[in-house]
Amino acid sequence: MKISQLDILEYGQLKQLSLNFDTSFQTIAGNNETGKSTIRQLITDILFGFPKINKYAPNNATEYGGQLYIQNGDENYKISRYKIAGLKIQVNNNGILVNNPDKFLDDLIKPFDRESFENIFSLSHENLATASLLKSSQLEELILKIGAMNSDKFQNLESIFEKQASTILKNKNGKSEVNLLLEHHKTLVKELKEKQNEFLGFVNERKKLDEINAQLEVLNLNERKKNEQINTLSNLVKLLPNYNRLNELKKEPLFIKEISDDDRKEVEAIQLRLEAGKSQTQYQISTDDIKMFDNYSSHKEELDNLRGNLNFVSDKFVQLSNLEKQKDEINNNPAIVQLDGQKRIKKRFIAQLVLFGLAIAAIVYPFFMAKNLLLPGAASAGVLILWTIILNFIRTKNDDSPLFQNIESIDQRIQLTQNELGNILKPVSEILSYLPDQGKIYTSKVVTDLYRYFSKIDSIQRDNNNTSSTSEEISKNIEQQKIIFDKYDVPDYEHFNNIIQNNNKVTNVLNEINQLETIITPDVRSQISANGGIDGIEERLSQIKLTSRQREIDDLEKIRFNLSTQLASIASNNILLQLEQKIENSKSNILSKLTNYYSYHFAGEWINTALKKITEDRLPKIIDDTNKYFSKLTNNKYNKIIFSDGKVLVSGEKQHMMSMQQLSK
DSSP: OEEEEEEEEEETTEEEEEEEOOSSOOOOOOSTTSSHHHHHHHHHHHHHOOOSSOTTSOTTOSOOEEEEEEEETTEEEEEEEEEETTEEEEEEETTEEOSSHHHHHHHHHTTOOHHHHHHHHOOOHHHHHHHTTSOHHHHHHHHHHHHSTTHHHHHHHHHHHHHHHHHHHSEETTEEHHHHHHHHHHHHHHHHHHHHHHTHHHHHHHHHHHHHHHHHHHHHHHHHHHHHHHHHHHHHHHHHHHHHHHHHHHHSOOOOOOOOHHHHHHHHHHHHHHHHHHHHTTOOOOHHHHHHHHHHHHTHHHHHHHHHTHHHHHHHHHHHHHHHHHHHHHHTOHHHHHHIIIIIHHHHHHHHHHHHHHHHHHHHHHHHHOSOSHHHHHHHHHHHHHHHHHHHHHHHHHHTSHHHHHHHHHHHHHHHHHHHHHHHTGGGGGSGGGSSSTTOTTSTHHHHHHHHHHHHHHHHHHHHHHHHHHHHHHHHHHHHHHHHHHHTTOSSHHHHHHHHHHHHHHHHHHHHHHHHHHHSOHHHHHHHHHTTHHHHHHHHHHHHHHTOOHHHHHHHHHHHHHHHHHHHHHTTTOHHHHHHHHHHHHHHHHHHHHHHHHHHHHHHHHHHHHHHHHHHHHHHHHHHHHHHHHHHHTTTSEEEEEEETTEEEEEETTOOEEEHHHHHO
């Protein structure tokens, strides 16, 4: 903490004054009664508060005080303390008021109080003059106070310790506390001896019991050590499987081929895409479908034209079906059935039979009877002409009926429709083998079959296109994988995956080794080695178990129990036990008093010695610094302060000496 500036509102004889200080060392010089001590006092009062009785308070002034500017590290503070109604103290940090300024100042000035601050950081000739009048013990106490921070508190503590120590040895009615306790102890011991004679047997048994207790203590101690060894070795035996496993793992050659996480993830992603692509290409177009599509491709133009006319074909089949229904209705008419059945058929049949016989006779007879073949030929021709005329006459006569004319019109339309269908469905002959009802071309079902056929063709074509697209994507993914495989010098995914699996295996082994090494620590290894290894531990464990003295301990415990029972019976009145307890309590009290005495005494001596040591180390530097500051204060006219024969003198540059009182004047 460094003081850089002091602004005085009014204090003592000073008023409306601002002083800037050197932050390392500042000399304040002036004639008597010019305000040197007032400045010193105001700095102290701003830091620690105004005293209740303040000789520096201006007469007839309702407001007085000032502001102190300090630097503490990198922070600048302005501490304002005025004697004004409603305002005690403010601490400002770069324009921001500090909360709880009193606590802030306590922390800032700690560990100094007002007295230690004045003794260490400001010194007037009055202090020096006062020092010359002190006794040697008082001067030593003053020097000790200056020699260490808060040393006065330690001096007070040392005085308290010495008082408490002297109280312990202080006489009360001519005897100290310790002496009184010693006399009481002697009385108790004497009484105990008298009672022991009465209970001699009790004492002997008690000694025996004490011996047994001592033996048991030794045996139990040894047994505990053995049990600790057994526990240690048993724990090592439990760890042996881990120890063996760790040794086996460390024998295995461990090698990891570094593969970046990005490359591994990319290869796995590509592999998933490849497997997905292969699953999409699992569907294979059958040989029959290929033949069917090839057949379609060979007649594509005609078949595509047929596909475009399927609706027309369907309409034609509907038209053909309607014509056939009309024909059936006419044929089912009773008039046409009667005519055709009774007359028309008989006449035509008889006429045809007669004419046929005549024609045969006309043809055959001339060959057997005539020599000139021209006549038979003419006769035959004439018969045939006659046959035709007669048949035509018979048909024309009977077909003049409107019903027969309508039937012939329907037949013609049926024939025409069938011809049109035949022309349109001509390409069907190329694909008959791929239709369900082969040969039934002129039925309406062929339209449904053709729709199914063309749908099948479309499906085959889509599958073929999809397969080609998937194959291209698979090839691209394989190329991407190959770039990464070449980077790590592996031929395919199987080898790459083997490296990954090996790396994972090695990583798992290393993790297992790390886990085992947290169990099989170097300390555990050294214990296993120190105990002869695996075989040595088990053998030593068996040997220690064989050397157990637990049976001997159990026997002594039984004896001790019996003795304790007997002693309890003898000492049922508890007189000896009570006396022994009183003696033990007396010993404890004496030891406690002596311990307290020496604690207080040595603590006080230690504090006094420590303060003297600190002061002896610091006093030369304090005196040297005092001489330097005093030399600056007097502008190098006086350069040394001398303590001599109860006086304080100053020495000048010409070795001239004069008293502080003379210098002050």
